[in-house]
Amino acid sequence: MKRINPEVLVLGIVNGLYNSPFFLPRFREALFHYSSLFDMLNATVAPSHEDRILIEKYLLGADVLNVIACEGTERIERPESYKRWQVRSLNAGFKQLPINEEILQRSIEGIKKYYHDDFVIDKDMGWLLQGWKGRIIHALSSWKS
Incomplete structure (x- = not known):
């Protein structure tokens, strides 16, 4: 991405901690992640x-199957936490742009007004x-090269 030199890079990631090469931790984290999606x-x-x-x-069934049943190069889904993406982006020389506070507040108000009470919108370390x-x-964030 750095070579392409985009004016702004927007990262939208699945915040998952189930990229472990070991089955048991990957299974446990996938269970937590997908149980949240099914509960929603x-x-x-x-x-x-x-x-x-x-x-x-x-969508969900194919993703779960890939995470649980596939190993090595067969596994396509490899989500990581937004915190790991932050470190990776900073190490690549990108500079994080701040969250627009007005958009954040509108999003929070919209969730409270129109959607289920258990939906969450928040910010952390420049991530929505x-x-x-x-x-x-x-998690979403924007970056400048």
Whole structure:
């Protein structure tokens, strides 16, 4: 990315701690991550909704299978924490841009007003965090080269 020299690089990552080469820690962390996603679906979408069935089967199911059943180069999903991405980006020479506080406040107010109470929007170390019941699921940040 540094060679491309983008004006702004926006990182949107799955905040996962299930990139371990060892099965048991990877399984445990994947269980926590995906149980949050399924809990979110249970609380917000009817079990028989056609789109939910497609999401569970083709998106989440395929991801879970890849994380749990595949090893080495067969494993495609390798999410890491936003904190590891921060270190990686800083080491690559990128400078983090601040979060727009107005957008953050609007997002928090919108979540409280229109969505389920267990959705979370917060910030940490220049990252906009999105989660469910206190578990951070996605993180966004912007960087300059």
